[in-house]
Amino acid sequence: MGVWIMAGVTFREAARKKVLWMALAAGAGFLTLFGTGLHFQVKDLASQSINPVLRREIMNTMLTMGLYAVDLLAVLMTILTSVDALSGEITSGTIQAIATKPVSRWQVLLGKWLGFVGMITIYIIIMVGGVNAVTYFIGGVTARHLLRGFVFMWMETLVLLSLTFVFGTYFSTITSGVLALGLHGIAFIGGWIEQFGAITHTQRAVNVGIVASILIPTEALWRRAAFEMQSPLASAMRMSPFSNVSVPSVTMVGYAGVYMLAALLLAVRRFGQRDL
């Protein structure tokens, strides 16, 4: 029961403080800009005698680009909104009135986590759905495996959310934010090193990328999501920076799931033991 009360209040906080609405308003601006750009692209392509297959692939690349931007926004949204959830309330003493109620600390933490999961899920559904809807209605293409892509992007944010919670039980708000973003930065550059390593057949560079993914598998999840959503031709042609040359395996996805659970358990454990 305590879990759902805390989840509800966390979700309501995001709505009441206008965090969710502002994020969605910014998202609407993003979709408008994306749609406008796509619209002009389609118009210009229509006036040229261009191969329909190439035209379709250009649209697909635009779609992946849009999703890539959504992924970045979702990552930032996850860290920025949740980073204060634990450390902020511990510092201000707000947590004291809650932690002395007949509710276990794990329930408080899990409830807050679920509240953020709810908010982030709505955000990703609207943004991923929006980008797909815009490219479908304007460019006539849509993601190949939309649901799978959505699930992997969603998992990516849950990994980051759990990690931000772990940091929140140890460090101040700023330190937690810097750490979470810094780690995602490592995953990001590791992912690109792995891609280029695969293109140039440099195994040791690929290994560096794999090590980065083991350290934090967020970028690996995005690349798996991109692989699921873009057209097979785009991947094969390696025609865009989003083409996946080295695709993270299902094992890596499984590892990311275990990683997320381990992070959540560590946060629960640490929050249960620490002084408030």
Added chain:
Amino acid sequence: MISDLAISTRRLRKVFGDKVAVRNLTLEVSRGEIFGFLGPNGAGKSTSVKMLLGLVAPSSGTAAILGRPAGDVKTRAKVGFLPEHFRFYDWLTSAELLKLHGRLYGISHAELRRRVPSLLDRVGLTPHRDKCLRDFSKGMLQRIGLAQALLNDPDLVFLDEPTSGLDPVGRRLVRDIIKSQRERGATVLLNSHLLSEVEISCDRVAFLKEGEVVETRELNSSLEEQTGVTIRATNVSTDAVAALQALAGYVRIEGEHLILSLCSTGMLPQIVRCLVEKGAEVYEVTPQRLSLEERFLQIVGSDGGL
């Protein structure tokens, strides 16, 4: 079996890094008692309360509230707590805050519909029931904090500096609330710097210094106990002062006056005899009950423990 003790601690100790916050707290508070915690800043009052509530884990020692180990989740259903600086989600209205805390206590919606308006009325916030906490003054926050501490009709209430930020009307309200808790048979642990508040409300107080209880004192006891004595005397030798110190524990000299604190006025003849035997000439002996403030200052020292 229901324990007769609301609070019981044995050799409770808390160390933060190399700082000892609570050195050795051994304390027993009976059910139905209004108990005051007094001490200077940094004496370990708030840390002690946090250990009793399970917010802070003791480094060593044991603590129990209402017969169960401190921090027991189920026991918290019978405990109310007003933190020293009550802060909560400022986007909630006062009625919403009480409902949320009520739900965390496991109180049904139907019961909350009855309790929330009556508690808002009790703390004088009915006109502000739909106002967000961000628009509340410090005193109003303290009032709503007080209301949430009473939501569950607790058997044990911890009030950490409940009158801070309150005007005289608010302080009176706190006094009345403590009184009504006493009438209900609840136990109250009151942390306060305002000695007069403690003196009015509490049955017993513990003086804390450097994380240890240095003295507990009944407040409603007869005048025979805890007496201060002022003696006007001349020719008081250092020998005589040493002898008095052995008898009284606390002796201060101000010109011709010796100020002593005694456990009982029954000791007075012995004190006078001792002085005369050591060659002093005694002109005047005036027993007076030591106020809580004087005793506080004796224990803490004039530097306030800083």
